[in-house]
Amino acid sequence: MTSKLTAVPVGSFLVNEVISSSEIKFSLIVPTYNESKNLAKLVDILTRLLNDYHGDRYELIIVDDDSPDLTWQVGLELMPNYPHLKIMRRQGEKGLSTAVIRGWQTSQGEVLGVIDGDLQHPPETLIKMLDAIAAGADLTVASRHVEGGGVSDWGFIRRVLSRGAQMLGLLILPNVIGRVSDPMSGYFMVRRSAIANHAMNPLGYKILIEVLGRGDIGTVTEVGYVFQERQEGESKVTWRQYVDYILHLLRLRSRGRISKIRQKFQIPVQRFLSYGLVGLSGVFVDMSIFYLLGKLGWGLTSSKIISSEVAVLNNFLWNDLWTFRDISSRQIGWKKLVKRFLKFNIICLIGIGLNLIILNFLYNYFKIDKNLANLIAIAIVTIWNFWFNLKLSWRVTQTK
Ligand code: GDD
Ligand code: MN
Numbered sequence: 203m204t205s206k207l208t209a210v211p212v213g214s215f216l217v218n219e220v221i222s223s224s225e226i227k228f229s230l231i232v233p234t235y236n237e238s239k240n241l242a243k244l245v246d247i248l249t250r251l252l253n254d255y256h257g258d259r260y261e262l263i264i265v266d267d268d269s270p271d272l273t274w275q276v277g278l279e280l281m282p283n284y285p286h287l288k289i290m291r292r293q294g295e296k297g298l299s300t301a302v303i304r305g306w307q308t309s310q311g312e313v314l315g316v317i318d319g320d321l322q323h324p325p326e327t328l329i330k331m332l333d334a335i336a337a338g339a340d341l342t343v344a345s346r347h348v349e350g351g352g353v354s355d356w357g358f359i360r361r362v363l364s365r366g367a368q369m370l371g372l373l374i375l376p377n378v379i380g381r382v383s384d385p386m387s388g389y390f391m392v393r394r395s396a397i398a399n400h401a402m403n404p405l406g407y408k409i410l411i412e413v414l415g416r417g418d419i420g421t422v423t424e425v426g427y428v429f430q431e432r433q434e435g436e437s438k439v440t441w442r443q444y445v446d447y448i449l450h451l452l453r454l455r456s457r458g459r460i461s462k463i464r465q466k467f468q469i470p471v472q473r474f475l476s477y478g479l480v481g482l483s484g485v486f487v488d489m490s491i492f493y494l495l496g497k498l499g500w501g502l503t504s505s506k507i508i509s510s511e512v513a514v515l516n517n518f519l520w521n522d523l524w525t526f527r528d529i530s531s532r533q534i535g536w537k538k539l540v541k542r543f544l545k546f547n548i549i550c551l552i553g554i555g556l557n558l559i560i561l562n563f564l565y566n567y568f569k570i571d572k573n574l575a576n577l578i579a580i581a582i583v584t585i586w587n588f589w590f591n592l593k594l595s596w597r598v599t600q601t602k
Pocket of ligand 2: 320322432437
């Protein structure tokens with residue numbers, strides 16, 4: 203393949219500009235995971251449509267993440283009958299968004315597209331999208347929320363979740379999410395020139411957000427489509443995709459305005475969120491142990507001391523394994539682990555003292571409502587705890 207090579211920042215993906223004018227006009231990526239039952243039908247329909255539209259000048263690239271149901275093998279067996287079909291079997295890397303970018307990286311088309319591999323995206327819509335691009339759009343999105351669009355028979359909860367995610371996106375990243383009516387869409391086309399050489403760093407499911415957020419996208423158009431029900435196989439969406447979505451929004455947001463503040467004050471947003479989640483788990487641990495010991499007839503103070511210490515241990519372990527994993531993995535050995543744990547304990551203990559002081563101060567001096575005062579105290583102490591633990595407990599010492 204003749205394409206220009208550019209240095210890629212670690213952890214980022216770069217789609218190259220194709221410099222030798224290739225014959226290929228359009229590269230369509232189909233990310234698949236366990237779609238063996240859908241593949242043959244999909245490839246057949248897409249091939250007919252694209253043959254009519256582009257003749258020989260397109261490619262159809264399946265990017266399969268080494269599916270246990272051997273989707274990639276089904277693809278390989280189809281290849282002799284479909285000369286435009288290419289199969290990429292990815293091992294050692296996973297995820298919908300990165301699969302799409304990997305596909306684009308190996309592609310040669312002037313226009314890059316993506317469609318789901320389960321026939322939930324009606325293939326006929328491709329034609330309208332190709333027309334929109336031909337008419338000059340940089341990006342064309344198949345949308346459920348414009349004229350001619352919709353969902354088949356989604357329940358109330360699913361609609362609310364989908365719209366809720368969109369609203370959250372509008373709050374966190376208005377300039378990006380607000381540009382399209384269906385930012386969750388995984389069915390779109392973009393001009394290579396609009397994203398070439400823009401480092402991408404997607405997370406989770408929503409590749410369109412990455413394209414909108416990092417690309418240099420001028421005109422955007424939308425085409426309505428009805429999201430079909432799945433006939434074969436099952437959806438891969440779990441709660442994980444919702445978490446990834448939020449983290450992805452935050453990551454994109456921090457690239458702009460926040461990144462300046464962040465550089466100044468070094469606010470590690472993602473780490474703080476993890477720390478907060480771990481803290482929440484500690485509350486549950488504390489409350490359960492406290493409840494159990496109470497049932498066993500222990501006194502109030504002794505129950506509380508034990509339950510808080512178990513919670514501290516719980517929080518420490520999760521933080522060590524997750525929140526600060528990158529740091530703790532560089533401080534190997536039992537001694538260092540114990541040291542981190544002791545420091546964590548001391549900081550938490552001081553945190554309790556601080557909590558008491560702030561609570562008393564707000565309540566007695568400012569006459570703030572008791573529970574509100576407690577909440578404020580908890581918020582301040584959480585930040586305090588986080589900061590000192592980051593700077594002290596999980597400090598990276600550059601000793602050999
Ligand atoms: N390579 C690869 N790796 N493909 C994957 C992975 C992965 O980790 N996870 C999912 N896929 C593929 C699936 O096989 C399918 O072809 C496509 O990505 C979409 O996955 P589904 O699990 O079927 O997603 P969905 O139908 O619930 O969700 C879709 O929601 C949007 C509408 O809100 C998204 O995928 C969007 O594309 C869609 O527009
Ligand atoms: Mn699907």
